[in-house]
Amino acid sequence: MIETKKTTETLLKVENLKKYFPIKKGIAVQRYVGDLKAVDGVSFEIRRGETLGLVGESGCGKSTIGRVILRLLEPSKGKVIFEGKVLNELSHEEMRQMRSQMQMIFQDSYASLNPRMRVGDIIAEPILIQGVSSRAEREKRVCKILDVVGLSPYHGARYPHEFSGGQRQRIGIARALALNPKLIICDEPVSALDLSIQAQLINLLEDLQKEYHLTYLFIAHDLSVVKHISDRVAVMYLGKIAELANSEELYKNPQHPYTIALLSAIPVPDPTVKKDRIILKGDVPSPVNPPSGCRFHTRCPKVQSICKEQDPNFRDIGNDHFVACHLV
Numbered sequence: 001m002i003e004t005k006k007t008t009e010t011l012l013k014v015e016n017l018k019k020y021f022p023i024k025k026g027i028a029v030q031r032y033v034g035d036l037k038a039v040d041g042v043s044f045e046i047r048r049g050e051t052l053g054l055v056g057e058s059g060c061g062k063s064t065i066g067r068v069i070l071r072l073l074e075p076s077k078g079k080v081i082f083e084g085k086v087l088n089e090l091s092h093e094e095m096r097q098m099r100s101q102m103q104m105i106f107q108d109s110y111a112s113l114n115p116r117m118r119v120g121d122i123i124a125e126p127i128l129i130q131g132v133s134s135r136a137e138r139e140k141r142v143c144k145i146l147d148v149v150g151l152s153p154y155h156g157a158r159y160p161h162e163f164s165g166g167q168r169q170r171i172g173i174a175r176a177l178a179l180n181p182k183l184i185i186c187d188e189p190v191s192a193l194d195l196s197i198q199a200q201l202i203n204l205l206e207d208l209q210k211e212y213h214l215t216y217l218f219i220a221h222d223l224s225v226v227k228h229i230s231d232r233v234a235v236m237y238l239g240k241i242a243e244l245a246n247s248e249e250l251y252k253n254p255q256h257p258y259t260i261a262l263l264s265a266i267p268v269p270d271p272t273v274k275k276d277r278i279i280l281k282g283d284v285p286s287p288v289n290p291p292s293g294c295r296f297h298t299r300c301p302k303v304q305s306i307c308k309e310q311d312p313n314f315r316d317i318g319n320d321h322f323v324a325c326h327l328v
């Protein structure tokens, strides 16, 4: 097995990305009444060979970022740059070729696997689209990929409903791997699984990363899931990134009150260690009318008057650590 070199070279860059969904009302005639600001000015980079964890509560815009990166959705503003190419400027054909280098694994792999196709054909489909016309060659590649993800060649003849949740995720990973991608967007790939199966899949993703020089954007709800796998972690709140840092730095030295609250919710295995959980007041506000100033101010335990008025800059506080908070 070849060790992946985590480099400082940028593979993917997202610049001031915004994705607004127009809201329309009316039965006969639909009228535009405003925008749902799902992603509202997000910038980050993913370095070749690393795993960037993207964490935040449900609805904060994580999956939308993943879909905009793959151009399954067009951004309202901003750029996605992959290996120096601005994806939003590529033609349909150029984007089709580029897509083989960027794949996605979903939380609900069952919904993304065609129930009427055999697993071998599901994995062979992208290989065929890529232009491998020899059936024997495709079968050889399918067997190899099944083996790589911990399944057996005979699994190729079965249908998705014959597999457990964890095995279906392996099929989803196999299909993503079929095109030799450089970047895989893992959209909550383990959230629906038991803890022991989660650990197995995370270990598999790590092994595959080393073997195939993969780069991951790993999306998850909570910080405990991404802790083990991520080199760096970005914490999102209501369409924006609140904090981004190396994993170790973020877990040991969190700066944003939102990150601190999320970390306080992670249970500690040692019963002698007392940890006070910070319960955030209220619900996440609507992304249709986000709060003025810092979006987190309505729930922040440390709120000051400036927080209600000014949107904090996302700034570098040193040591590759970025925070959007007036109080840091």
Ligand SMILES: Nc1ncnc2c1ncn2[C@@H]1O[C@H](COP(=O)(O)OP(=O)(O)OP(=O)(O)O)[C@@H](O)[C@H]1O
Binding pocket: 021, 036, 037, 038, 056, 057, 058, 059, 060, 061, 062, 063, 064, 065, 221, 287
């Ligand atoms: N196609 C769409 N049309 C309208 N609104 C959308 C669409 N897709 C997502 N949204 C809205 O955008 C916001 C962000 O959704 P998104 O799925 O990106 O969040 P998320 O952080 O991935 O949440 P979850 O963890 O629950 O998947 C939500 O308010 C969601 O309802």
